Amino acid sequence: MTVTMSEALWFLPFIVPVCLFVAWSDMKFMRIPNKTVLLLVGVFAVVGLVALPLVDYAWRWVHLIVILLIGFIASSAGLVGAGDAKFAAAMAPFFAFGDAALVLMLFSAILLGAFVTHRIARAIPAVRRALPDWESWTRKRDFPMGLALSGTLMFYFLLPVILPGITLS
Template sequence: MENITSTILSATPLQGLVFGLLSLPICLWVAYTDLTQMKIRNEAVLALFVTFVVSGIFLMPFTEYLWRYLHLAVILAVGFGLSTIRALGAGDAKFAAAMAPFVAAGDIAEVMILFAGLLVVTWVAHRLIRMIPAVRSATPGWKSWSEPKDFPMGITLAATQLTYLGLAATQ
């Protein structure tokens, strides 16, 4: 049985580095706005999509570049289905779809495992951190602290994007 840490990702180190650096400010923006407003702004989704459109064409063969748009379509359809039944927010669905082209087809299983692990970590961390009075007083008005049921999935999605690309960059 192969250890997951020794698995070589299909994404190249150059893709991980360039996509990761370009995604970093957008992912931080998404995490922040989701924590503070419980919203992922359409401008952030569009910025991530444009990042792939502009940089992706230089980082992979053209055929692969075109196929990556299928990832976006599939995740957008699944995400909107989940949003319709209120399993996640529409912003989460759109941001996940914008993230999808960055993931190489051969890495989908690894990204799903990474997302599942980070979902647990970010959910527990969010629930614990919001109980700390000093944190709440330092961040007044942050909507995610007072939402009893909703969770700012943008922090998990952003963490997944950056961790995956970071792992690709360092392989």
Template sequence: MLGLSVPASALAFLVLVTPICFWVAYTDLKYMKIFNVAVIALIAVFAVAGPFLLPLDVYAWRWINLVVVLAIGVLLNATAGVGMGDVKFAAAAAPFFSTATSHVQLMVLLLAGSLLGAFAAHRALRAVPAVRRMAPDWVSWQRKDFPFGLALIATLWGYLAIVALTTG
């Protein structure tokens, strides 16, 4: 580890994941798909940068987050119709989160708020004809389901930003 503080590590991860988050937001809105290459890119960021930004024991244990979230996600895909792209993205994002109780609580609050905010914003914006004309080919405007990747991205990005802004 480079000796970075928890906020500095979160900031570094935030900078590295931001382009992927923008890309996923665009593809989820336009195609209602989160492409595997984006999921692989997110995993690659953690795999390559993680050993430099986290203590090695923390880095190693966080891979369990990916496995657990993927297993839960596959179950939700089979039973509740959660999209597999969303499942894979959530699993790829999972190692970036600490499993400390306060961090899990923060993540749950962020996910709930992000889901409500992203859903409301998407539905409101798609109701505005001028907005729809700016992106008339976006699949998410036509479908009844919702691009859940927006909430997942907001949760990941918001979590890293909050942790980066904490002082300890």
């Protein structure tokens, strides 16, 4: 794991509210607002200047471009939603290239957990009554991927805080 405790402490206060909003919005409306995507890019643009060495900061913008292109292709092919693709691109610069395998494993685990939890929650009548207007309850084939994407970004930066000194690479 190449993300440092310092980076985590710089980014966490800014990304957590954005990620929580994205998860909520995607579950309630099945959409991730463009303003939220732009806000996350803005967080990286400003906080990244302070949290990262300048060379790393500059190279990580390439992550955004590459993931945006991949996401555009995947969205055009109907494999992912456009909001999910844009949010994934906005998340990309936050991740160190050396942590790519860790990020994919983290995303896989969080995706499975989020999917199962979402499906269980929507099957519970009391939950459906408490949140009757959530669109993600009624879309049988769709899943609010923003839940898993935002969880991945948050836990990536929580790992060095929860497990200080542990190397996961």
